[in-house]
Structure formats: C-alpha cells, structure tokens
C-alpha cells in the first residue's frame with residue numbers, strides 16, 4: 124500500500140520539535156479530533172515536555188502517519204495563545220477585554236448565575252451549546268449532558284453532522300457498521316460519493332489506492348474536482364443536492380437492464396415490487412436534466428457499479444446538506460442490496476461504522492435525570508432563539524459553550540453575533556483559545572488538550588478502539604471537561620452518583636465491556652497497547668450482510684422502510700438522550716427525490732437574484748474551526764478564498780486574486796477570488812473553518828447559510844445556499860481586523 128507521506132506529505136514545523144538531551148519517554152495516545160480516522164498517536168516526552176507526536180506504526184489504519192493538521196499538534200499545545208486561567212469579562216462583549224480570576228470565583232459565579240436565572244425564569248432559560256471539539260467518549264459530545272439534564276436546562280439538539288444521513292441509513296439498513304474500510308482492498312469498484320477522502324478521511328485512501336492498483340475502478344462524484352477526484356479513475360461532476368436523482372436513476376437502470384441480484388433481493392430485502400414501481404419515472408433522461416450528468420454516463424455508472432462485484436460506496440457527510448439529503452442517502456442505501464454487493468468482503472456501503480462500538484451511552488446521557496417534556500432547541504436556530512426570531516415561552520438567559528465554536532460552525536452568523544452581544548445573556552465558554560465565540564463570553568474557562576487528559580475513543584471511520592494516555596501535566600490551570608462538570612455539579616449541590624464519578628470511573632463506564640465486540644479488550648489492555656481491533660472477523664472475511672442480518676425491524680434491507688411509518692426522527696444521541704418532541708412528520712416509506720430548495724428549478728425568483736451555489740466544505744489544514752488560529756496551519760491552508768469557474772468569473776469581471784463580496788439576503792463575506800476550472804459552472808466554494816476575527820469582512824460562509832433543515836434528521840442545508848458574487852468596490856470595505 125502507498126505510505127501516507129507519499130499521498131499527503133507532512134509539513135514539518137522545525138520549531139515544534141524541541142531537541143532535548145533528557146531521557147525521552149514514549150506515551151501511547153489517540154487523536155481527539157472529530158474525524159473518521161481516529162489515529163493512534165505516539166507522543167514523546169522529555170522532562171515533562173512533549174517533544175513530538177507521530178502516528179502509530181503498528182496500528183494498521185493509522186499506518187505510521189498523522190495528517191497535516193495533527194502532525195503539528197504541539198504548536199497547539201504550546202501555543203502562546205492558549206487559555207491558561209479562568210477569566211471574566213472586563214469590557215463590552217466582543218471587545219476581548221478579560222481579567223484573570225480564580226477557579227473558585229469562576230465556578231461560584233456560574234453557579235450563582237445559573238441559580239438566579241433558574242429562579243427568575245425557570246431552568247429552561249439556560250442552554251448548553253456543544254459539539255465535537257474533542258471526540259473521546261469521556262470528554263466529548265456527552266460530557267455535559269448529565270449536568271444539563273439534571274439542571275432542567277433546554278435540551279440542545281446537535282444535528283451538525285450526519286444526523287440526517289444516519290436517520291436515512293437506519294431506515295434502510297439499520298444501525299450497522301457496514302463495510303470494514305480495511306476490506307476496501309478487495310473491492311472491484313469504489314464509488315466515492317460526496318467525500319474529499321484525501322483531505323477529510325486521509326487514512327482510507329491507501330486502501331482505495333491499493334484496490335485501484337489491483338484493478339478496481341475508482342469513481343468520485345462531487346461538484347468540485349477535488350484532490351481526491353483528481354486521483355480517481357473517473358470524476359463525475361454533479362449539481363449540488365441532486366445526488367438523490369442520480370441514485371434513483373441508477374436503480375432505474377439496474378432494474379430495467381436486469382442487472383439485479385434476484386436471489387439476494389428475494390432473501391434479504393423488503394418492498395422490491397414497490398421500488399420497481401417507484402423508480403419507473405426516475406429515468407436517466409430525467410436525472411440528467413436534474414444533475415447535469417450526461418445520460419450515457421449515468422447508464423455506464425449504473426452498469427459498472429452493478430457488474431463489478433464486490434462494489435462499494437463510500438458516502439461523505441456532505442451528501443446530507445441539501446433539502447433532499449436524507450432521501451438521497453435512502454436511495455443510495457438501497458443500491459448494494461439490489462446488486463448483491465453485500466455478499467463479499469469489500470462490498471456494500473460505508474457510512475458511519477460508529478455503530479459497531481458498544482459505547483455505554485446511557486452512562487453519559489443520564490436520561491433519567493431529564494424532566495420529560497423539557498424544551499428542545501436545535502443549535503442551528505440558536506441565533507434566532509437568542510434574538511427573538513423564535514417564539515419562546517421562556518427566553519434564553521444563560522448559555523454554556525464547550526467543545527464548540529458556534530460563531531463559525533452554525534448558520535446565521537449575523538444573528539448569532541447579535542444574540543451573543545446581548546447584555547442580558549450570561550455566557551460561559553470553555554476552550555483552548557479565545558475563539559470567535561469566546562470573545563463574547565462573560566466567563567472564559569481554560570480546557571486541557573489531549574496530551575493533558577486521558578480518554579478512550581470510538582471511531583466513525585474504522586473498527587479500532589483507541590486509548591489516549593495522558594502524556595504531560597495540564598498547562599496553567601486548564602482542566603478536562605469532566606473535571607469542569609464535576610466542579611459545577613458540586614457547586615450546584617447535585618449529589619447523584621453520576622456527578623461523583625472520577626475520571627477513572629468515567630473511563631470504566633465508557634464501554635459495555637461484556638459485549639461480544641469487546642471480547643479480549645479491557646481498559647488495562649487498551650492502556651498498554653493504545654489500540655485494539657473490535658472482536659470482529661478479519662477484513663479478509665468480514666461481510667456483515669452476506670446473509671442479510673440487517674439491523675432493521677425485518678432484518679432485511681428495507682426498500683419500503685418500516686421505520687418511516689413512525690415519521691422523521693433525530694437519534695437521541697444528538698439531543699442529550701431526549702426522545703421528546705419528535706417532529707413525527709410522516710415520511711413516504713419509499714425513496715423519492717426532493718430537489719434542492721435554492722435552485723433555479725425550485726426557486727427561480729431567488730436564483731435570478733443569487734444565481735450561484737455556495738459550497739462550504741472542510742478545509743484541508745483545519746478541523747472545522749480548530750487549528751485555524753495556528754500559524755503553521757494557516758500557512759498550509761493559505762488565505763480564505765472563493766473558488767469560482769472562469770466562466771462565472773468572466774461574466775462578473777472577476778480575475779484571480781481580486782477581492783470579492785459573496786452575498787445573499789442573509790449576509791455577506793469578503794475573500795480573494797481564485798478562478799478554477801475544477802469547480803462546475805454555477806458553483807462556488809469557500810472552505811469553512813477560518814475565524815471571523817481573522818477575516819477581511821468580520822464574517823465567514825456561516826453568515827450566508829440558511830437555518831432550514833434538510834428532509835430527515837434535522838440535518839443542515841449548508842450546500843443548499845444560493846449567492847451572488849461581485850468585485851469589492853475599493854471604498855466602503857470593512858477592513859477592521861481582530
């Protein structure tokens with residue numbers, strides 16, 4: 124297999140490596156970032172100072188290398204900008220004026236404010252705002268859930284990532300791990316659908332490259348000819364948000380041309396006849412109009428996909444980010460069963476193998492502490508909720524942000540800033556740095572980085588459990604999230620057992636250690652080895668659905684979904700365990716096409732004003748907005764830019780390097796234009812992640828994204844965003860800089 128340094132050469136920062144004569148200690152760690160690759164890391168330490176981080180050579184998937192982001196993790200750990208002490212605001216909100224306080228004062232202030240807000244307005248006036256700054260089971264997504272459930276705070280619905288895709292996938296095949304990424308080497312046909320693997324899932328690429336070397340065809344479907352698309356056998360450009368049309372037309376062709384695996388369909392699927400009827404109208408000619416892909420290419424793709432077994436589809440998270448994203452995933456999830464792809468190792472679908480990990484979620488969600496009927500607010504609506512755009516019986520008066528940077532990652536940035544600026548809002552932010560969000564806090568709290576804390580991981584990209592041993596003492600007065608919530612619980616007088624657990628006890632609670640997948644894996648063995656593969660068949664043999672056994676109510680691939688009858692749903696994991704307030708909208712049980720909301724077809728008036736589609740995918744050198752303040756990473760990522768097709772640029776008199784204003788009715792941002800044929804005409808791209816305070820216009824793509832949900836799982840519609848682009852008039856530009 125190709126090595127990672129051949130695929131994506133590391134950019135070494137000489138200043139990050141301290142050459143010390145002291146005896147070096149090697150500590151086994153695990154990357155904490157929100158990424159499918161969850162790498163096993165090796166940290167060297169001399170005299171209590173970390174001197175290097177590298178990827179484990181023994182862990183197969185990590186394959187001896189980290190990525191461009193985490194290679195320079197020490198730059199983050201030892202950054203002079205790290206928050207080291209609690210602080211309170213000493214100037215207007217957003218002015219970045221803070222003064223140091225003690226932890227005692229910080230905790231006492233928060234407890235007093237939370238208590239007085241609860242007394243005056245009710246505890247639903249307080250809301251957490253968190254996501255996946257760190258991904259470990261004990262410090263990550265659910266670390267504060269017990270506290271806020273006990274407090275009776277508004278439940279935060281956190282559907283940033285894959286919530287819609289997961290609903291669709293669960294409706295079709297159930298919560299299955301799907302194809303083992305290590306089995307990809309056995310695939311004969313690999314369809315990479317809306318995923319920029321070489322930037323966002325780097326460690327999968329060697330398996331794809333190996334399959335390609337052995338003769339597999341690799342096809343990438345994306346509106347942008349990304350670095351991944353350039354490395355594929357074939358690149359198929361597609362209009363954003365129209366993936367469902369392509370998938371339905373592929374089903375149409377496969378059925379019409381008799382390319383189905385009839386025995387597999389008979390034994391392991393439900394609703395084939397209904398599906399046949401449903402796709403009759405979804406012809407390649409119709410899909411071609413929708414997607415912009417020539418009819419012949421659609422037919423060839425369907426034929427090659429069906430006839431090159433085992434074939435596998437890797438779907439990226441990006442596929443869910445349009446009005447019909449959920450139904451697109453529904454249609455794609457039907458494809459492998461139709462052609463019997465699941466029969467052999469390396470055949471089927473890879474979405475989110477997280478489901479293979481027997482994480483002990485209830486121990487962290489502590490749903491029994493939640494008052495049934497507690498209000499739920501989706502975080503995409505936070506800007507609206509803070510500024511009167513949502514009708515609320517109880518106003519929001521207290522906000523606690525941790526593991527997240529909502530100013531950059533939530534849509535509706537302008538209203539978010541307006542809301543965070545409210546004098547009557549008490550805001551607490553725990554982070555490593557004074558982020559765009561932390562700048563608006565009343566109390567800022569310093570958090571430890573991964574080197575300063577223990578944690579244990581699942582993965583949403585492979586089948587290994589990884590363990591992070593702490594390698595250095597916390598810098599300054601930084602504390603892990605677990606310790607923060609212990610202190611807050613004590614100050615609030617919460618005495619339930621859930622709040623008394625030490626970090627050691629939390630780690631022991633992380634998994635159902637008796638589950639079959641954990642056989643041979645203990646907390647102790649993980650600490651010693653750093654990583655272990657789940658107890659599953661080897662990648663050479665693992666074909667989880669060769670004999671059906673889907674994790675749906677019928678045990679089959681459900682073309683007609685029984686779960687759809689219960690209506691649209693959000694998995695409780697994404698909402699502090701809450702099952703309340705299910706939208707309950709009935710969902711058509713057969714896959715169908717929902718066009719993007721903001722297109723000239725669906726919305727010609729809007730498209731007249733704003734004819735270009737804005738995508739805001741992941742940056743190569745940042746993880747969401749993390750690392751976007753580190754000089755080394757900024758150097759690799761370069762300045763924020765807008766990729767625009769030369770045809771669209773010429774029509775607006777734009778040349779590469781010019782400053783452009785990107786705008787719609789919701790907001791605007793200003794960046795440098797880069798004309799690039801890699802982007803389809805009609806599409807523009809500005810990678811998300813860069814900080815508002817480092818931008819020309821004090822705004823980022825988030826100011827243009829709608830707060831409207833996609834069809835399933837309350838997923839975002841980041842890709843369903845129309846804009847116009849114009850040259851910046853030299854006068855009147857806001858060049859104020861943070």
Ligand SMILES: Nc1nc2c(c(=O)[nH]1)N[C@H]1C(S)=C(S)[C@@H](COP(=O)(O)OP(=O)(O)OC[C@H]3O[C@@H](n4cnc5c(=O)[nH]c(N)nc54)[C@H](O)[C@@H]3O)O[C@H]1N2
Pocket residue numbers: 157158159192284316317318319320322323324344345346347349361362363364365366438439440441442444445738739740741742743744745746747748812842
């Ligand atoms: N370097 C880096 N790696 C990351 C992250 C990061 O920020 N930086 N973030 C991590 C996280 S949280 C996630 S969720 C994953 C996400 O990883 P991916 O799923 O790869 O997500 P994106 O980069 O947002 O989008 C992937 C591709 O989808 C394309 N795309 C956008 N809209 C559409 C569409 O409607 N249809 C099709 N077919 N393609 C579309 C984009 O052009 C882009 O090339 O990456 C993880 N890894």
Ligand SMILES: Nc1nc2c(c(=O)[nH]1)N[C@H]1C(S)=C(S)[C@@H](COP(=O)(O)OP(=O)(O)OC[C@H]3O[C@@H](n4cnc5c(=O)[nH]c(N)nc54)[C@H](O)[C@@H]3O)O[C@H]1N2
Pocket residue numbers: 157253254255256257262283284285440525526527528529531532533553554555556558570571572604739740741746747748749811824825828841
């Ligand atoms: N326009 C647009 N918006 C998007 C997306 C997109 O593709 N386009 N992608 C969406 C997706 S897929 C995702 S996953 C979300 C990601 O959204 P977030 O999870 O909010 O990601 P980050 O911006 O990286 O913010 C994480 C913050 O947590 C901090 N942090 C890290 N570790 C710790 C810790 O141990 N303790 C504490 N207290 N803080 C810590 C980091 O320093 C950072 O400031 O963004 C979403 N937003």
Ligand SMILES: [Mo]
Pocket residue numbers: 157283284440
């Ligand atoms: Mo994500």
